[in-house]
Amino acid sequence: MTMTRARIEDRRLRPILDKVESCERLSYEDGVAMYRSTDILSLGYMANLARERRHGDITYFNVNRHINPTDVCVASCRLCAFGKRAKDPHAYTMSLEQVWEAAGRGYAEAVTEFHIVGGLHPELTLDWFCQMIAGLKERYPGVHLKAFTMVEAAYLAKRAKISIRETLERLKDAGVDSMPGGGAEVFSERVRRIICDHKIDGQEWLEAARAAHQIGLKSNCTMLYGHLETAEDAADHLVRLRALQDDTQGFVTFIPLAFHPDHTALAHLPKTTGMDDLKQIAISRLMLDNIPHIKAYWIMMTPGVAQIAQRFGANDIDGTVVEEKIYHDAGATTAQHMRRQDLLRLIREAGREPVERDTSYRPVTRSESAFTVLV
Ligand code: V47
Numbered sequence: 001m002t003m004t005r006a007r008i009e010d011r012r013l014r015p016i017l018d019k020v021e022s023c024e025r026l027s028y029e030d031g032v033a034m035y036r037s038t039d040i041l042s043l044g045y046m047a048n049l050a051r052e053r054r055h056g057d058i059t060y061f062n063v064n065r066h067i068n069p070t071d072v073c074v075a076s077c078r079l080c081a082f083g084k085r086a087k088d089p090h091a092y093t094m095s096l097e098q099v100w101e102a103a104g105r106g107y108a109e110a111v112t113e114f115h116i117v118g119g120l121h122p123e124l125t126l127d128w129f130c131q132m133i134a135g136l137k138e139r140y141p142g143v144h145l146k147a148f149t150m151v152e153a154a155y156l157a158k159r160a161k162i163s164i165r166e167t168l169e170r171l172k173d174a175g176v177d178s179m180p181g182g183g184a185e186v187f188s189e190r191v192r193r194i195i196c197d198h199k200i201d202g203q204e205w206l207e208a209a210r211a212a213h214q215i216g217l218k219s220n221c222t223m224l225y226g227h228l229e230t231a232e233d234a235a236d237h238l239v240r241l242r243a244l245q246d247d248t249q250g251f252v253t254f255i256p257l258a259f260h261p262d263h264t265a266l267a268h269l270p271k272t273t274g275m276d277d278l279k280q281i282a283i284s285r286l287m288l289d290n291i292p293h294i295k296a297y298w299i300m301m302t303p304g305v306a307q308i309a310q311r312f313g314a315n316d317i318d319g320t321v322v323e324e325k326i327y328h329d330a331g332a333t334t335a336q337h338m339r340r341q342d343l344l345r346l347i348r349e350a351g352r353e354p355v356e357r358d359t360s361y362r363p364v365t366r367s368e369s370a371f372t373v374l375v
Contacts, residue, residue: 010039013046016286020046023053026287031235034283040275047282047313054292055315059352060361061343062319064113064146067102069094069132071329073119074155075198078265079185079224081330083119093121096128100135103143110366112358113319114140115180116147126160126167130174137175144177144359150208150219151183154200165211172217178359179212181220181255187240188233195227195266202237206244213250218360221251221291225280226259226272234280238287245290252361253293253316256280258300262331277301278312285313293361298338303346310350317347 008014012033019026034043070093073083084091094102103114114136129148136145148156148171157167185195187202200208212219223237245251258272258280285294295316296309306317320337347354356364 004045008039008042008045010037010042013037013039013042017042017046020049020286023289025289028235028239031238031283031287032231034286035231035234035279038275040278040282043279043282043286044312047285048311050285050289051294051313051315057351057353058315058355059310059347059350060293060316060355060357061347062113062357062359062364063110063340064115064319065103065111067099067114067116068118069099069116070118070121070124072121074122075120075196077196077198079195079227079259081260081263086122093124096132096135099132100139103136103140111140111143112364113144113146116145117149117152117180117182120152120155126156126170129156130170133171133174133176145175146178146180146220146359147171147176148179149181149183150179150205150212151199153179153212154204154208163211164208165215168208168212168215168217172215176217178252179217179219181222181251181253182257184222184237184241185224186227186229186233187237188229191228191233195224202240206240209250210244210248213248218250218252220253220255220295222255222257223280223284224257224259226276227261227266227269234283235287238284242288242290245288249290251291252359253295254284254288254291255295255297255318256284257297260300260330264330274305274308277305278309281309282313298346303338303342307346307350310347310352317343319343 005014005017008017016026016030016034037043071082071084072086072091072093075083133145133147153167154164157164160167183199184205185192189201192201209219221241225234241251258277261267261269261271281294281296293316294314295318296306296314297318298306299318301309310317320340344354358364
């Protein structure tokens with residue numbers, strides 16, 4: 001037995017280490033065993049091995065802006081504190097001009113990506129969204145438009161009475177460059193019935209992602225954890241994402257999202273702990289051997305945990321995230337954006353080399369003068 005193997009405290013992880021060392025794919029059962037384990041250092045060791053094999057010391061970040069054109073939503077998912085009924089006096093819907101104006105507010109020169117998601121609005125049409133996208137492209141031609149979750153696209157398709165593929169083609173023609181990973185939650189039907197019963201089911205989410213990838217739209221993928229899911233549900237979710245990725249190679253980044261219960265109908269549930277968050281990052285890296293990037297989203301796991309995650313399997317920390325709303329409505333106490341210099345410090349102090357990237361993970365080089373606008 002090698003020294004490393006002997007140091008693996010949880011004996012059930014030893015055969016998993018053998019597989020990781022020989023680059024062998026882990027099984028669903030391995031996933032369940034890892035979720036059941038509390039041997040966080042061994043999980044971290046293995047995940048770091050896989051991470052450094054692929055990415056060395058690099059940690060990616062980007063300079064992005066979130067735009068949420070509306071929080072009006074016909075679904076009332078118990079997991080969500082963001083969506084509002086149209087009648088709610090606190091609900092908002094931006095006009096096209098307001099979206100275009102919000103996109104350019106501050107730091108516009110530096111932003112390389114707009115991350116655009118919102119509620120399932122009962123009246124805004126596919127044409128309206130295509131106009132919104134085309135208007136953004138016209139005004140900010142150099143900015144990558146990462147827009148609409150699979151859930152939003154499926155809803156627009158249903159309302160327009162056309163296929164998901166045609167809907168995605170229309171959005172792509174209007175200027176959508178790729179899609180974010182939200183709305184996947186956890187694929188387990190049992191859990192979905194409780195936390196988001198108004199949403200498309202797991203199979204439909206995967207089929208929408210397949211259609212996006214088939215027409216050349218890359219996307220991210222996510223899993224919402226820390227609510228009612230079991231170890232089996234979580235391992236199943238990762239295995240299903242991995243199977244689709246084998247077919248399409250369309251997923252770029254996986255982002256595990258910690259459930260924030262405040263102001264939701266599940267407010268009685270406890271928040272995730274540091275152990276949950278780091279375990280989730282490590283297991284994602286180990287199970288998703290065909291998805292290149294694993295993101296520790298600092299907004300949801302706090303900058304401190306996202307930093308440590310860079311040694312537990314993550315190779316991305318998200319970005320400056322100007323004006324995040326979805327997590328802050330659910331009680332996130334992190335800032336709504338982070339200064340570039342603070343991101344750089346977090347990454348460097350984790351012993352990693354920061355690389356600013358665009359949405360396609362191409363390095364972004366900036367002149368010194370450009371840094372001054374990135375406070
Ligand atoms: O789809 C909603 C989740 C997602 C809550 O692709 C909640 O680069 C926790 O998908 N507690 C939106 N989570 C965020 C998202 C995302 C974030 C960062 C980067 C990318 C990317 C995607 O947030 C929703 C849902 O899964 N969510 N409410 C809540 N109370």
